[in-house]
Amino acid sequence: MKIGNARTLVAGLALAALSATSALADGVVNIYTYRQPDLIKPVLDAFTAETGIKTEVLFLDKGLEERILAEGANSPADVIMTVDIARLTSAKDKGVTQALVDEELNKELPAEYRDPEGHWFGLTKRARVVYASKDRVKDTAITYADLADPKWKGKICMRSGQHDYNLALFSAALAHWGPEKTEAWMKGLKANLAKKPDGGDRPQAGAIAAGECDIAIGNTYYVGLMRNNEKDPKEKEWGNAINVLFPTFENGLTHVNISGAALAKNAPHRDDAVKLIRFLASHPAQQVYAEKNYEYPVEPGLAPSETVKSFGTLNADTLPLVDIAKGRKAASEMVDRVGLDDGPSS
Numbered sequence: 244m245k246i247g248n249a250r251t252l253v254a255g256l257a258l259a260a261l262s263a264t265s266a267l268a269d270g271v272v273n274i275y276t277y278r279q280p281d282l283i284k285p286v287l288d289a290f291t292a293e294t295g296i297k298t299e300v301l302f303l304d305k306g307l308e309e310r311i312l313a314e315g316a317n318s319p320a321d322v323i324m325t326v327d328i329a330r331l332t333s334a335k336d337k338g339v340t341q342a343l344v345d346e347e348l349n350k351e352l353p354a355e356y357r358d359p360e361g362h363w364f365g366l367t368k369r370a371r372v373v374y375a376s377k378d379r380v381k382d383t384a385i386t387y388a389d390l391a392d393p394k395w396k397g398k399i400c401m402r403s404g405q406h407d408y409n410l411a412l413f414s415a416a417l418a419h420w421g422p423e424k425t426e427a428w429m430k431g432l433k434a435n436l437a438k439k440p441d442g443g444d445r446p447q448a449g450a451i452a453a454g455e456c457d458i459a460i461g462n463t464y465y466v467g468l469m470r471n472n473e474k475d476p477k478e479k480e481w482g483n484a485i486n487v488l489f490p491t492f493e494n495g496l497t498h499v500n501i502s503g504a505a506l507a508k509n510a511p512h513r514d515d516a517v518k519l520i521r522f523l524a525s526h527p528a529q530q531v532y533a534e535k536n537y538e539y540p541v542e543p544g545l546a547p548s549e550t551v552k553s554f555g556t557l558n559a560d561t562l563p564l565v566d567i568a569k570g571r572k573a574a575s576e577m578v579d580r581v582g583l584d585d586g587p588s589s
C-alpha cells in the first residue's frame with residue numbers, strides 16, 4: 244500500500260489518511276508530535292535516506308495523548324516526539340507509551356536523560372539560563388541562588404512560574420536545596436521581579452532590550468532562534484541585546500530539560516519504529532537534530548551549532564530528569580503559595 248508524499252499532515256486530514264492507509268502499510272513510521280514539523284524534518288529525511296523507511300508526521304498543538312487514547316487499539320501512532328520532561332512523563336502516565344529496553348539505545352543515551360523503564364528517551368537537551376543585558380549587566384557569572392539576591396531588586400523578568408520550563412527548574416532547585424531553602428529563594432526571586440510574569444521566553448529578552456529589566460530566565464535555543472531570525476528584525480534585535488550566562492547550582496552544573504521520543508503503546512510498525520528511535524539516538528542524528536533546533540545533543544562531548552557554541556560552555560546538571568518530574572507538583576504548589584505569578588508588589 245502506498246501513501247502520499249506529504250510528510251506533514253494537518254489534523255483533520257491526518258486521522259483519515261493515517262488510519263485508512265498507514266496503519267497497514269509497510270516501510271513507514273507514523274509520528275505524532277508537538278514539535279513543529281520543519282524542526283524534525285531534516286533528521287527524518289536523513290532516516291529515510293539511510294533506511295528506506297518513510298515517515299508520516301501528525302503535528303498536534305494539544306491533546307496528543309487524548310488523541311491516542313481515543314484511537315485506542317487502532318491508533319496508527321508508532322512514535323511520539325515532544326519536548327519537556329513534563330510532557331514525556333505525562334505520555335507515560337496516561338498510558339500511551341510502551342517500554343522499550345534496548346541495549347543499543349541505552350548505550351547512546353546518558354541514563355539521566357531517559358526513563359529507567361524505557362518509556363521515553365531524551366535526544367536533545369536545552370539549558371534554562373540567564374539572559375543578561377549586554378549594555379547594563381557586567382557580571383560574567385550568576386548562580387541560580389543569586390537570582391534571589393536583593394542586588395537584582397526590580398531587575399528580573401520571567402514567564403509564568405507555572406510554565407513547564409520553570410516548574411522543572413524549581414523542581415531541580417527542590418532536589419538540590421530542599422523545600423525550605425527553595426521557598427525562601429522563590430520569595431527572593433519574586434521580590435526581585437521587575438513586573439508580573441507574562442509571555443514566553445523570547446519577550447523577556449524583548450523586555451531587556453526595551454530597558455524594562457536587566458536579566459531574565461530563559462531557554463538557550465530561543466537565543467539561537469532570535470539571533471538567526473531573518474524574518475523578524477525585532478527578534479534579532481532582542482537576541483542581540485542579551486548575553487547568555489550559565490547559572491549553576493552548588494555542584495557547578497546548569498539545569499537542563501530535554502526533547503525526546505517514546506514508542507507509542509500500540510505501534511503498528513513496531514520494528515521500524517524501534518529503528519527510528521535507535522537512529523534518532525545515534526550520535527550523528529542527535530547532532531543534526533540539535534543543530535537545527537539550537538539545542539544540545541544529550542550525549543556530552545557532541546558539539547552543538549556555532550551559534551550555541553558562542554554562548555560558552557554548558558556543564559549540564561546530571562540530576563536524573565525522572566527526579567525532576569517527581570518534584571513538579573510540589574514546585575507548582577510552591578509557586579502558588581509564594582504568589583510568584585502575582586509579581587513583585589503583592
Ligand SMILES: [Fe+2]
Binds near residue numbers: 462
Ligand atoms: Fe519552548
